[in-house]
Amino acid sequence: MDKKKVLIVTYYWPPAGGPGVQRWLKFVKYLPEFNIEPIVYVPDNPNYPIEDESLQLDVSDKLTILKQPIKEPYKLAGLFSKKTSLTISKGIIPEVKRQSIIEKLMLFVRGNFFIPDARNAWVKPSVRFLLKYLEEHNIKTVITTGPPHSLHLIGLQLKEQLGLQWIADFRDPWTSIGYHKQLKLMKRAERRHKKLEFKVLNTADQVVVTSFVTKKEFKALTSQPIEVITNGYDVEVVGETVLDVKFTLAHIGSLLSKRNPEVLWRVLSDLVDENEQFAGDFRLNLVGYVSDDVLKEINKYGLIGYINEVGYVSHNESIKYQRQSQILLLIEIDSEDTKCIIPGKLFEYMVSNRPIIALGPKGSDVESILKETNTGTYFYYDAYSILKTAILDHYEAYREGNLQPYPIGLQKYSRKALTESLSKLL
Incomplete structure (x- = not known):
């Protein structure tokens, strides 16, 4: 039996790093095992x-x-301010009061002139190239994944012109995601964003999302079928790792300005001040980008001397840090807009066999998954007392040599199991 050919349109692909590349890299890895031949664009x-x-x-x-080549404005913007261009291209938007004139201008241009995003110039040449390729190779199914959501416009036009099966995969929401509100949108641009979002959601044959909160949000906009396929974990072979001797709390990934839980820094500061033994054992590993605002807040609580600021590392190195740390920190912005965010690293955390301490908004999908899998504890930003008690309990378990989680039901979050779910839609 011949394998079904499926075209996957994605912006992030190796050598791209960061979380955006992982989802479809892993789907593509396992799809052939379910009689599907992926072709990646x-x-x-x-x-x-x-x-x-x-x-x-x-x-x-x-x-x-x-x-196919792409023209990106970030390269031109870099001529004016390379640092600002790089920061914004990562999705890191400074607080309004800290934005320079150049940053404000770049955000205004980005939001109002590049709709839905700065990769929209790739749509027309891609459609032109793919129309010919799809017909020549008799491919009847296309998947687009965003952000960048301009890639969904490629799927939209291919659907309209060829009538093929189109699946639109949303790794993050479109108009409701937090940074969208920081783009200084004029009303005309905001209407354009919402119109395109509505058209994509109502033209795609199948919508796929990564969280139940996003599914609920999209169900208010479309009657098309919506499937939740979360991110997940893969079998990672990184060599033998040994647990840290110190009582390490590690955060893997970016700590943006608003991903800055004062309650956590206050708890750690108080534990250091109150418990000399804790102070001698404690270390905070920050693996990835850390904003100046977060570092200033940590410094305000006298914790700078306890930090190991590692910076960005390869995916394999990040897995090593996860497995050797005593406790893993998962921190999300305390906002209604982030309830739908399930970081891809959550699932890697869950199979690292280390306890997770997570902080974020009430009603988050992350809280539900941690409870369901018994892999960690979730706290709100006002939970000083119970957070302090939990960290102290973990510390006592560490001192006794029995700090570990007892996870349940993780198999359904394996990349292979998730790919099987995707294959059924195809």
Whole structure:
């Protein structure tokens, strides 16, 4: 039986680093096991803010990868301010009161002139190229994944012109995600964003989302079928790791300005002041980008001397940090807009066999998953007393040599099991 051919349109692909690349890299890895042949379409000359060559190891040499050039304004913007361009291209938007004139101008231009995003110039040439390729190779199914959501416009036009099966995968929401509100949108631009979002949601044959909160939000906009397929974990072989001797709390990933739980820094500061033994054992590992605002807040609580600021590391290195740390921190912005965010690293955390302490908004999907899998504890930003008690309990378990979680039901979050769910939609 011949394998069904499916075209996947994605912006992030190795050597891109960061969380955006993982989802479809892993789906593509396992789809052939479910009698589906993926063909991947990516930019030929993308402007990736982070690169990780180690991810190339997951790309089969049998995979067909199509590439076409892309014109990106971030490269031009970099002529004016390379640092600002790189920061905004990562999705890191400074607080309004701290924005320079150049940053304000770039955000205004980005939001009002590049709709839905700065990769929209890739839509027309991609459609032109893919129309011919799809017909020549008799491919009847296309998947687009965003952000960048401009890639869904490629799927939209291919659907309208060829009438093929189109699945629109949303790794993050579109108009309701937090940074969208920081783009200084004029009313005309805001209407355009919402119109495009509505059209994509109501034209795609199938919508796929990563969280139940997003599904509920989208169900108010469309009657098309919506499936939740979360991110997940893969079997990662990184060599033997040994638990840290110190009582390490590790956060893996970006700590943006608003991802800054004062309650956690206050709890840790008080434990250091009140417990000399804790102070001698405690270390805070920050693996990834950390904003100046977060560092200033940590410094305000006298914790700078306890920090190991590692910076960005490869995916394999991040897995090592996860497995050797005593406790893993998962921190999300305390906002209604972030209830739908389930960081991809959550699932890697869950199989690292280390306890998770998570902080975020009430009603988050993360809270539900942690409870369901018994892999960690979730706290709100006002939970000083219970957070302090929990960390102290973990510390006592560490001192006694029995600090570990007892997870249940993790298998359904494996990348292979999730790919099987995707294959059924195809």
